[in-house]
Amino acid sequence: MGEPLGVAVLGAGNMGADHVRRLDRVVSGARVAAVADPDIERARAAGAGIAGVRVHPDPEAALDAPGVAAVLIASPGPAHEAALLAAFARDLPVLCEKPMVPDSAGALRIVAAEARLGRRLAQIGFMRRYDAEYRRLKALLDGGSLGRPLMLHCVHRNVSSPPGFTSAQLINSSVSHEIDAARWLLGEELTAVTVRRPVSSGGAPEGLIDPQFVLFETERGALVDVEVFVNCGFGYQVRCEAVCEAGGARIGEEHTLVVTRADGARQEVAPDHLVRFADAYDREVQDWVDAVRAGRVTGPSAWDGYAAAVVAEAGVRALEGGGRVAVGLAPRPDLYATVSR
Ligand SMILES: NC(=O)C1=CN([C@@H]2O[C@H](COP(=O)(O)OP(=O)(O)OC[C@H]3O[C@@H](n4cnc5c(N)ncnc54)[C@H](O)[C@@H]3O)[C@@H](O)[C@H]2O)C=CC1
Numbered sequence: 001m002g003e004p005l006g007v008a009v010l011g012a013g014n015m016g017a018d019h020v021r022r023l024d025r026v027v028s029g030a031r032v033a034a035v036a037d038p039d040i041e042r043a044r045a046a047g048a049g050i051a052g053v054r055v056h057p058d059p060e061a062a063l064d065a066p067g068v069a070a071v072l073i074a075s076p077g078p079a080h081e082a083a084l085l086a087a088f089a090r091d092l093p094v095l096c097e098k099p100m101v102p103d104s105a106g107a108l109r110i111v112a113a114e115a116r117l118g119r120r121l122a123q124i125g126f127m128r129r130y131d132a133e134y135r136r137l138k139a140l141l142d143g144g145s146l147g148r149p150l151m152l153h154c155v156h157r158n159v160s161s162p163p164g165f166t167s168a169q170l171i172n173s174s175v176s177h178e179i180d181a182a183r184w185l186l187g188e189e190l191t192a193v194t195v196r197r198p199v200s201s202g203g204a205p206e207g208l209i210d211p212q213f214v215l216f217e218t219e220r221g222a223l224v225d226v227e228v229f230v231n232c233g234f235g236y237q238v239r240c241e242a243v244c245e246a247g248g249a250r251i252g253e254e255h256t257l258v259v260t261r262a263d264g265a266r267q268e269v270a271p272d273h274l275v276r277f278a279d280a281y282d283r284e285v286q287d288w289v290d291a292v293r294a295g296r297v298t299g300p301s302a303w304d305g306y307a308a309a310v311v312a313e314a315g316v317r318a319l320e321g322g323g324r325v326a327v328g329l330a331p332r333p334d335l336y337a338t339v340s341r
């Protein structure tokens with residue numbers, strides 16, 4: 001069995017606190033060694049009751065806390081580059097929440113830094129790859145019985161957006177999941193983006209372009225469309241339908257309790273990502289812990305994080321400028337497969 005993996009969690013907000021709980025109570029083979037958040041009360045609240053945990057306002061101090069052998073980054077995206085480089089400098093394996101680094105130049109610096117090390121240290125938190133439904137869809141498409149995929153139709157709805165959420169974030173935060181899922185499901189890069197804006201919802205904050213309709217093209221000529229609507233008001237819904245040459249497959253219908261009474265049937269809808277993807281986050285973190293303890297780093301790579309940043313940036317330009325924007329990726333270091341499986 002060996003020693004449990006001592007993890008420093010950076011950022012103790014919604015995701016960070018949930019990952020602390022998961023590492024402490026759900027995942028086997030790990031322990032929370034340190035929690036860092038500039039809002040020290042959040043760090044303390046997340047670490048409360050965990051034996052031996054150190055809490056720090058400064059992320060680098062948490063990396064240097066006794067027993068830290070790996071890092072989970074759950075701070076806001078703009079803080080990720082510094083945290084990843086600090087982890088690399090200490091030779092610590094990292095699970096980094098999406099977006100790896102929000103801007104493509106910063107994301108490329110991470111790819112270059114890891115390539116210089118000559119081995120992977122980073123796994124990126126695209127948790128849909130660990131969702132049971134997405135995995136079934138991926139296995140079906142890879143099996144080939146449906147023929148070549150021609151189109152993916154995707155839906156990504158949130159009940160409401162957090163304060164300050166911008167029109168660009170619909171693409172570089174929300175749709176970043178579809179960008180990664182499409183690359184992974186189809187096994188190819190996305191090459192161009194177009195964004196259309198339907199009339200904005202009265203339920204969206206003033207000035208937010210919500211919903212949006214995003215259309216991606218792929219290397220082999222497939223099309224991926226995404227309806228993203230982050231103030232839909234009625235539930236957290238993520239769907240994907242693959243249309244192939246010899247059939248189709250759809251995931252993301254609500255698979256929850258259906259209560260029937262004399263006046264009709266009522267089906268529950270997930271309120272947010274923490275509920276809808278709870279199993280996926282558990283599997284993601286367990287796989288990461290198991291791999292790191294076995295001396296490996298697997299899952300979505302820094303290249304996947306970089307590709308998502310470039311595609312999202314092209315998407316934001318398409319949103320702002322109106323036209324079709326081509327995606328230009330830098331040369332891929334040998335360390336990485338085109339799209340990690
Ligand atoms: N995989 C997924 O489905 C989801 C991923 N995320 C990602 O998780 C990350 C965190 O998001 P949330 O927890 O929703 O945000 P949040 O705003 O709830 O929490 C962020 C926390 O990080 C702290 N922080 C700020 N700067 C920091 C730094 N330099 N070092 C350490 N902590 C710092 C803040 O004080 C705050 O407590 C983001 O990258 C976000 O995109 C968020 C929601 C879902």
Ligand SMILES: O=C1[C@@H](O)[C@H](O)[C@@H](O)[C@H](O)[C@H]1O
Binds near residue numbers: 158173174175177273
């Ligand atoms: O990653 C996430 C958030 O950051 C994003 O803002 C939401 O739209 C996504 O549904 C959620 O999974």
